[in-house]
Amino acid sequence: MEKQFREAWSKMIEKLESWVDMLVVNIPNLIIALVVFVIALLLSRYISNLSMKLMDKSKLQESMKNLISKVVSIVVVLIGLFLVLGILDLGKALNTILAGAGVVGLAVGLALQGALANTYSGIVLAYIKHLKFGDWIETNGFEGEVVDLDLRSVTLKQPDNNLVYIPNKLVVENPIKNFSTTAQSRVILECGVAYDSDLRAVRDLVVNTISKSFKAVENEEDVIFLFKEFGDSSINFETRFWIDSTSALEVAKAKTKAMIEIKEAFDKNNITIPFPIRTLDIPDSIHISKESSQD
Structure with missing residues (x-):
């Protein structure tokens, strides 16, 4: 041993x-x-x-x-x-x-197939010229400002200041609506007036009000005014104009301002925006008794 x-x-x-x-x-x-x-x-x-x-x-x-x-x-x-x-x-x-x-x-x-797919998609998104920080986009049912873009997800800040993290793979595979690709956004406002209104006066009043309320509208010709239909209780119209902003929040603010200005202009000129009403047509053969029966 x-x-x-x-x-x-x-x-x-x-x-x-x-x-x-x-x-x-x-x-x-x-x-x-x-x-x-x-x-x-x-x-x-x-x-x-x-x-x-x-x-x-x-x-x-x-x-x-x-x-x-x-x-x-x-x-x-x-x-x-x-x-x-x-x-x-x-x-x-x-x-x-x-x-x-x-x-x-x-x-x-x-x-890590899913993670690698997001990484590859992040590289693809980094080379897309029409998607960058600060853009206001809409994709996968979410809308907001692009505040971050990494290899995992695209981060959007919504109008309510909440952050949404969307995986890069979903952004690449689904349509993207970019509001920031142009310098202006269109505001579309719908409304209705009573049947006894002077339609020419309504049109001129709305166009004049919009042109005076927004700096981006240089003249009345920049405002598009269209009567759309004879509604159940009103004659409905639509007005369109541009503002110098690509943010959906600014579009909403401009629409709110336009509604206030148009309502004030209608009130001053006795133009009514009617409530929904229904007219009952009762045949002459039907008699309605005003007497009430007592038990």
Whole structure:
């Protein structure tokens, strides 16, 4: 038993001595590998900052600029790591790492299909010129201002100041209505007047009121006034005009202001906006007794 222990101890000492010899022999390689890795780290930071400066001239979203700079930095570090493994003559370890990375990448890809779809969609959205920060859009049943766009979702701030996070995949796959692609928005207001109203006077009064109430309406010709139909209790009309805003909230405010101005103008000129009414036509053959019976 003692002999076996001595043999095992001697073998362990020989192994340690061989490792020490190998370490001493490879000290220059270790120093070179360490220097290469440090240079790769410094170079990755420099290239990352340089890429950010170059992308500042582009129209990419801020989140995408940060992503690209980080990806470039990681790629430089990985290249440095591969060089270090080559310097240390660890080719077998490198092959093992690459093989393991392939298997892990496949498993992660299958497990994160939804997240990867959102990431890809985020990259696509970052290159769309007609969707940027500050735009007022409507998509997937939600409407608001684009306040953030990352690799996971598009963040909208609604008129009530609530934030909505919509996955990028849904934004890419569904229609987007962008109110900010033009400098103006159209306000459409519907109303009705009594049947005994002077329709020409109503038209002139509404057009004149709108043209005086909004700076964007330079003259009365910019206001579109249309009678739509003979309704059940009123003659209905529609008026349209433009305002210098792309925000849905500003459109709602302009519509409210127009309603107030038109109502005041109608009151001053004795024009009635009738309540819904119903007229009963009773045949002469039917007699209604006013006498009430008592039990």
